[in-house]
Amino acid sequence: MRLKVLSILLAGLAMAPAWAQNWPSRQVTIVSPFAAGSGVDLLARLVGNELQDKLGQPFIVDDRAGANGNVGASFASKAAPDGNTLLIVTPGIAVQNKYVYASLPFDFARDFSPIVLVAKAPMMIMVNPALPVHTLAELIAYARANPGKVHVSSSGVGSQPHVTLEMIEGIADVDMTHVPYNSASQQNTDLIGGQIEAGINYVTTTIGLAKAGSVRALAVTSARRLADLPDVPTMREAGFPDFEAVGWYGVFAPKGTPDPVARKINPVINGWLASDRSRQPLRDLGMQAAGGSASDLQAWIVAEEARWGAILKKVVVPQ
Numbered sequence: 001m002r003l004k005v006l007s008i009l010l011a012g013l014a015m016a017p018a019w020a021q022n023w024p025s026r027q028v029t030i031v032s033p034f035a036a037g038s039g040v041d042l043l044a045r046l047v048g049n050e051l052q053d054k055l056g057q058p059f060i061v062d063d064r065a066g067a068n069g070n071v072g073a074s075f076a077s078k079a080a081p082d083g084n085t086l087l088i089v090t091p092g093i094a095v096q097n098k099y100v101y102a103s104l105p106f107d108f109a110r111d112f113s114p115i116v117l118v119a120k121a122p123m124m125i126m127v128n129p130a131l132p133v134h135t136l137a138e139l140i141a142y143a144r145a146n147p148g149k150v151h152v153s154s155s156g157v158g159s160q161p162h163v164t165l166e167m168i169e170g171i172a173d174v175d176m177t178h179v180p181y182n183s184a185s186q187q188n189t190d191l192i193g194g195q196i197e198a199g200i201n202y203v204t205t206t207i208g209l210a211k212a213g214s215v216r217a218l219a220v221t222s223a224r225r226l227a228d229l230p231d232v233p234t235m236r237e238a239g240f241p242d243f244e245a246v247g248w249y250g251v252f253a254p255k256g257t258p259d260p261v262a263r264k265i266n267p268v269i270n271g272w273l274a275s276d277r278s279r280q281p282l283r284d285l286g287m288q289a290a291g292g293s294a295s296d297l298q299a300w301i302v303a304e305e306a307r308w309g310a311i312l313k314k315v316v317v318p319q
Helices: 002-022 039-055 067-077 091-100 136-145 160-172 184-193 203-212 259-274 276-284 294-315
Strands: 028-032 059-063 085-089 112-127 151-154 177-180 198-202 216-220 246-254
Touching: 028 039, 028 067, 039 059, 039 085, 039 112, 039 246, 039 259, 039 276, 067 085, 067 091, 067 112, 067 246, 085 091, 085 112, 091 160, 091 246, 091 294, 112 136, 112 160, 112 203, 112 259, 112 294, 136 216, 151 160, 151 184, 160 177, 160 198, 160 294, 184 198, 184 203, 198 203, 203 216, 246 259, 246 294, 259 276
Parallel strands: 028 059, 028 085, 151 177, 151 198
Antiparallel strands: 085 246, 112 198, 112 216, 112 246
C-alpha cells in the first residue's frame, strides 16, 4: 500500500511541470480590485488583451471593488494557485492598507507572488490659480509665511497622495493643513472653487484641469516629466533630489502558483510595454510604463515599504 501511495505522489509530481508548461489551457481571470471604468480596471483589460493575444486563451477581468482593494485581494488570495487567477495589485494592497485597517482578510507577503510591475501613475501638485504662487518653491515659501493656512486636499487619509504630502512637508520643514476627500471630483470642484488652496492627486484625475487652466500645476511626482505636461517640472527639478512617489500597478498570482506561469506572463507584458502598442493607451490613463523581472517587482515593494511605512505609522489611526 505504501508503495502504491508513493507511486501516485511521484506520478503527480512528474505531471506538474508538464501541466505548468501547457498553461494556459482554459480561461484565466484577472481580478481588478477597483470599480469598472477605473484606471485599474482599464489597465487590467489592456493587460488581459495582450495576454490573450499572445497566449491563446481568454483572459477576462473580474472587478471586485471595495475597501481600497481589500475585497478583490481577499478574493484572489483564496483562489487555487493554478495560474487561472491573477490580481492587479496597487500600493494600498501591498503596503498601505495594513496601516489603515485594524485587520485584513489576507496577508499580502504570505498570499501572493510577484510577476511583473506594469505601470506607474504619477501625482500632480496643484493650486488654485488665484493663489499667488507659480512654483513649488513659492508654495513652500507661502506656506511658511502663512503656517497652517494653506489647505491641501488629497484622496483620503493614508492614501498615496496623503503620504506623499506628508513626505514633502517633512523634507521641506513646512506645515500645511491636510484636507482628505473621498471623491476626486469633489476634491477638484472645491479646489477650482477656491474652498481649498492646493491639492495633490493622481495625474489621471487632474491632467484635464491643468491643461484647461482650471488649476495651476506646480510639479509632478514621477522621475521624469509627462509628455502631456512638458512644461511642468518633476519634484527632482523643483528642488527635491532623488524624489519619486507614484501609484503603481503590478500583476501577482496566489502564492504557490507554478513558476512557469510567471515565466510566460512576464516576457509578454515586458514586450508589450516596450512596444508602440502600449504608449498611447498608458498615456491616456496618465500612467508610465514600468516592466522588469519578478524579482525587480519584489525589490520595488520592499523599497516602498521602507519609504512609506514610518510615515503611515505616524499619520494613520487604524480603522
